[in-house]
Amino acid sequence: MKFVDEYRSGEAATAYAEALHDISTSDWTIMEVCGGQTHAIVRFGIDRLLPGCITLVHGPGCPVCVTPVSLIDKAIEIAASPGAVLCSFGDMLRVPGSSRDLFSARAEGGDVRTVYSPMDALDIARQEPESRVVFFAVGFETTAPVTAAAVLTARREKLLNFSLLVAHVRVPPAMEAVLSSPDNRVQGFLAAGHVCTVMGYGEYGPIASRFGVPIVVTGFEPLDILQGIHMCVLQLEKGVAGVENQYGRAVRPEGNPAARALMDRAFVTVDRAWRGLGGIPRSGLGLRPELSGFDAEEHFGKARAELDDVTAGSCLSGLVLRGAIQPADCPSFGRACTPEHPLGAPMVSSEGACAAYYRYGRNREEEHD
Amino acid sequence: MTEKRTPPDGFVPACPVPIPDYPRVTLAHGGGGRLMHDLIERMFVELLDNELLGQRHDGAVVPPVPGSGRIAITTDSYVVSPLFFPGGDIGSMAVYGTVNDLSMCAAHPSALTLGLILEEGLEMELLWRIVQSIAAACRRAGVVIATGDTKVVEHGSCDGIYINTAGIGTVPDGLDPPSPRRVRPGDSIVLSGDLGRHGIAVMAARQGIRFDSPVRSDLAPLNGMVSALIERGIELHCLRDLTRGGLGSALNEIATAGITLTVDEALIPIxxxxxxxCEILGFDPLYVANEGRFIAIVPESAAEDCVRTIGSFEDGREARVVGRAxxxxxxxTMKSMIGxxxxxxxxxxEQLPRIC
Structure with missing residues (x-):
């Protein structure tokens, strides 16, 4: 398959691994921001090819994982409202809120529908004018432009039965939060390639200089990730901290101006609570005041405002999400916490670090060894 | 070792639906009276008739097969949506699925029962096409419908049509039936073909996803291949068809018998x-459903012969060794693409579609 196979070559991967062994002289801890990258690392065993002095820790880049409990509770409440249709991406349905998840809401008679795009929700609003159709807008800057296009279309078509429960979040403030944490051990970042296809990487220069960390915009295939790590380690070994772009085939410095313009027309930056991380200033997107008619919180009431924490006492997903521990270090991992009975969101979403470790059998390796 | 050919999809013989007065199934068609009798005689017997069904009983007496004293038995229910998908339909699935379960016991499938649960309002023409498909599938797999049952449920109580088939097959005397417990260290794992086509074909038909080159289900009977393996005298330690849960689940089920199985991702054809x-939807093809694929775990010395034998069939031409015990x-365990x-x-x- 073109544009995939050439990035999964075993020979090239071995060559990169050898090059990394050659250049690494100190211990380095590098965080990949995006859950898609975490997934690829564990699936292909990329971390196993690295020299022992390089540790990969997994970042907060799983939108499902960081969506605050208060918004999930709100979505469940909306789903139970008469005449409401709650549209959501599939992997949001099993994420536990404070007492239950959207699957349970559906089982109890709530109208919850899985969609692949906010445009599908828009179609439902067109076809069912009697229903109040709410799209649960989850995701980073990658999915925000499509949400923006949907709400702007709804305004143009005067689809007043369509609204958004907005949970969109921004990556750069989360990276700053990780670096500012007292237990931070991250020395370099692989930035999320797909977020940068939209946003470019102008926002990262100030972070790299302020915290003295190299940031490499990186793709998602095994060779992308190995090359990203190689570029990052080269900087670390030289003692420099700049922004580089490994994912040049998809990312331009300025990103995608059309998509950014759409976002600007629909959203403003707001403070947002992140599940497991707490409140982060200016880390979320909210609807512009002139679009408040399409804000589900205007129609169904505001979500609770308190800062969220993780669900269960024995769940350490907050530490996992900021790279302080690895999923397998959590005492609940694979025991009390499994994808069938998740304690925290990183075990639910396919992009979550805990789910990736579980799915690719890291919980069963001790018995193997 | 050649297979019987089936007509292409969408092939509709000129003969019209034989129940002209009723364009849709009514509750009376399951009521035991004349309408039900008409349905059975004019549609089912018309297309499926054979000596066993001709006994016109609620059961059938099946004569013994010389040299095969043991009987294998299985049952399965079929509830696919949509009823027709590229490469097959619920009718052919109901025949091949049960035939394949018998084949995995190294049995020669001979007779099936056919239980139909019909939803009131089901188009008669659709039922006619499904029964035609069942008849064609029986001919291809060399089995007969020995007896059957029809129920009609109220509109809304089922999704068009549900089918249950049970089947019997005969196991040749002296053949040690394949079982996970017989897998030995050093055995080779032979996979009969590429993975994931059934799951993706059905998913695409359900969701209206279109491809440049449409994905057709791999739905096929496996008894021809298994019979050929038995005839070649290949020692079959374990056979497993890859249905729901795909290769990944099948290997795990076998391993629970007490052995480690290891495969090489780069060798698995997809x-x-x-x-x-799968890349777009976030599915792992190793867990996507198949309906015409199986693995044979055989002694390493027999692996090449096994691959060649399966490979001589149209549905098995991509057969290869993908791992070992x-x-x-x-x-x-699996060796990943990069090592x-x-x-x-x-x-x-369940595999849920992911966000980004």
């Missing part, structure tokens, strides 16, 4: 469109 669809705990090995575990829950 077609371009299936790989593309090794001494160890009940576990499945490192990892555990290939059971799938947890």
């Amino acid at each position: 077609s371009e469109p299936v790989r593309g669809a 090794i001494e160890g705990r009940p576990l499945v 490192p090995e990892r555990v290939l575990d059971m799938l947890s829950g």
Whole structure:
């Protein structure tokens, strides 16, 4: 398959691994921001090819994982409202809120529908004018432009039965939060390639200089990730901290101006609570005041405002999400916490670090060894 | 060793639906009276008739097969949506699925029962096409419908049509039936073809996803291939058809018998469109459903012969060795495309489409 196979070559991967062994002289801890990258690392065993002095820790880049409990509770409440249709991406349905998840809401008679795009929700609003159709807008800057296009279309078509429960979040403030944490051990970042296809990487220069960390915009295939790590380690070994772009085939410095313009027309930056991380200033997107008619919180009431924490006492997903521990270090991992009975969101979403470790059998390796 | 050919999809013989007065199934068609009698005689017997069904009983007496004293028995229910998908339909699935379950016991499938649960309002023409498909599938697999049952449920109580088939087959005397417990360290794992086509074909038909080159289900009877393996005298330690849960689940089920199985990702054939669809939808093709694929675990010395034998069939031309059994705990491991090995575990829950 073109544009995939050439990035999964075993020979090239071995060559990169050898090059990394050659250049690494100190211990380095590098965080990949995006859950898609975490997934690829564990699936292909990329971390196993690295020299022992390089540790990969997994970042907060799983939108499902960081969506605050208060918004999930709100979505469940909306789903139970008469005449409401709650549209959501599939992997949001099993994420536990404070007492239950959207699957349970559906089982109890709530109208919850899985969609692949906010445009599908828009179609439902067109076809069912009697229903109040709410799209649960989850995701980073990658999915925000499509949400923006949907709400702007709804305004143009005067689809007043369509609204958004907005949970969109921004990556750069989360990276700053990780670096500012007292237990931070991250020395370099692989930035999320797909977020940068939209946003470019102008926002990262100030972070790299302020915290003295190299940031490499990186793709998602095994060779992308190995090359990203190689570029990052080269900087670390030289003692420099700049922004580089490994994912040049998809990312331009300025990103995608059309998509950014759409976002600007629909959203403003707001403070947002992140599940497991707490409140982060200016880390979320909210609807512009002139679009408040399409804000589900205007129609169904505001979500609770308190800062969220993780669900269960024995769940350490907050530490996992900021790279302080690895999923397998959590005492609940694979025991009390499994994808069938998740304690925290990183075990639910396919992009979550805990789910990736579980799915690719890291919980069963001790018995193997 | 050649297979019987089937007519192409969408082939509709000129003969019209034989129940002209009723364009849709009514509750009376399951009521035991004249309408039900008409349905059975003019549609089912018309297309499916054979000596056993001709006994016109609620059961059938099946004569013994000389040299095959043991009987294998299985049952399965079929509830696919949509009823017709590229490469098959619920009718052919109901025949091949049960035939394949018998084949995995190294049995020669001979007779099936056919239980139909019809939803009131089901178009008679659709039922006619499904029964035609059942008849064609029986001919291709060399089995007969020995007896059947029809029920009609109220509109809304089922999704068009549900089918249950049970089947019997005969196991040749002297043949040690394949079983996970017979897998030995050093055995080779032979996979009969590429993975994931059934799951993706049905998913695409359900969701209206279109491909440049449409993905067709791999739905096919496996008894021809298994009979050929038995005739070649290949020692079949374990056979398993890869249905729901795909290769990953099948290997894990076998490993629980007390052995480690290891496969090489780079050797597992997956077609371009299936790989593309899985990449886009976030599915792992190793867990996607198949309806015409199986693995044979055989002694290493027999692996080449096994691959050649399966490969001589149209549906088996991509057969190859993809891994082996090794001494160890009940576990499945896989060498990834870029080298490192990892555990290939059971799938947890359903595969959900992911966000980004």
